[in-house]
Amino acid sequence: MTSTHLLLRSSSYPVLIEHPARYNDLDPSRRIGRDAIVRWFEDARIAVERDVFGAGLTARMRLLLASVRVDVLAPLQVIPRSATGARIDTGQYRIGIGVSHIGDSSFAYTYGVFAGDECVATGESVSVHATVGGPAPLPEAVRAALETLRTDAPAPTRLERGPSRLIREAYPFRLDVRTRFGDLDPNRHVNNVALAGWYLDGLAELHLDVLGYPVGGPLDGLSPSSLRVDYLDEVRYPGIYQLRVGVLDLDETEVRYACGLFDGPRCIGLAEAVGAHRLEDEAGDPGDLAARLEPFRMRNV
Template identity: 60%
Template sequence: MNRVTSTQIRPEADRYPMVLEVTPRYSDLDPSRRVGREALVRWFEDARVTTEHRAFPERTFGNRPAGTGQLLASINVDVLAPLRIADDYRVGMAVNRVGGSSFSYGYGVFTGAELVATGESTSVWVEGGRPAPLPEEMRTALAGLVLPEAAPTARREFDASRLVRENYPFRYDVRTRFGDIDTNRHVNNVALAGWYLDGLAELHTDVLGYPLGGPLDGLSPSSLRVEYRDQVHYPGIYQLRVGVLELDDHEVRYACGLFDGHRCVGLADAAGAVRAVDADGRDVDLRAAFEPFRMRG
């Protein structure tokens, strides 16, 4: 499968205009004893918030004019190599696009000189609940963070069939938690990305026959792309739907949708391996098990 990802062209760590040091926490680990995908989303979010508080503090939460703000529209994560807890990391961040009302950041995660993960996020400036032109001071500050070689990923539009709940064969219900609410009193972006990862883990557990301890380590997605379409509220119960988009001898591409009733409030794509090694060292091939979960419509 040929996929355009945020991993394709990335500068060295010292080329990024903003670099944050990160020491992994035990809570960042997934069952494979590596830093998990949800933790990487959190690292990118921490880098973004820290950078914006330094670059344009008057437009960040707690300081910006009433009725204005930023909404995160999307985030991508691509894992290139396992991230170990014993290593220290640097998260490089740069602006790779500034539009009329939106802008994008590119991220690179390094241990030493090795690039182990990349990402990208897009934010939209809103006034009165609608996209609005970027304030001039924000535009000026963002221009100072641009790194020309950090080009944005080509945007892929989701097909209209992805907005139909019944087109996804696998269902996983999620109840919002109070601890997931952000400063805007909505479920936060990191938690929502984690929901998609939970949904994929639930699918893997299902096709493996619900083994104790969850799915095999090698099935975690190597890439995740999330599009936030609307706010997710507390309290509430949402349906997370999963289907298989493409399947070959090496990789499976997943489609995910988050629904409030029949209304789609979020979409995600992910990709991962179709084979993994079990606790006894045996190769487990899940191609046939994934076939019944192909997308409909």
């Protein structure tokens, strides 16, 4: 259980925003993709900041996302459904957002996604106020505005990592990624949502390799239920980067992955994900996926 799981009621959040689910939010399992939920959090974050900071201050500030986490608690579909399976009348989800921590140059949000009264996903993110010279103190006007959004939630968790997580050769699986112009945001670097999609692509490619490249992609249900991304440096266009994936832990039902994004030997991004490995295809059992994932454990380097 993460700190975000503690806020499972919509009344815990100072702001609730209705958000429609779109067809292109769906992944191959016909459920809302994890990268789509990262985008929903971004939409909520920007809407709140424009409202509480004001357009003028928002335009002058440079806020960079340092990390984001998504935890999916129940299936999300285009037409929201309650815990009993009944359709939600509005046809929209609600995103709760509040501020859980205010530091010198950074602050953190906590999120909840609701279908009716049921919390179906939670999350957290950290934003950093930056100038050309690096992190800068938050303006007093911003600090005061953030205080109005305070909610009773723990500060975001830190991604635990040893020195090997920053070493490219510690990750057994490799995927090369070329940046696209359409991935850029107004800061002229690859957007955080696009980068979250890169890590999900890396996991999907690993699953394809493990399953023998089935037509139509990996089996439904292999998408992670939890995804955490740490943005260590900007990813630029044009460029070709190495995305690496390894297995951290395996138990009877779940697998925990580690991901690293590298510019040459330099690590510029990290991620962790947790997902299932016990699945059945239409014909029955696809085999022991845990045993197939064993060769991809992180290396000691």
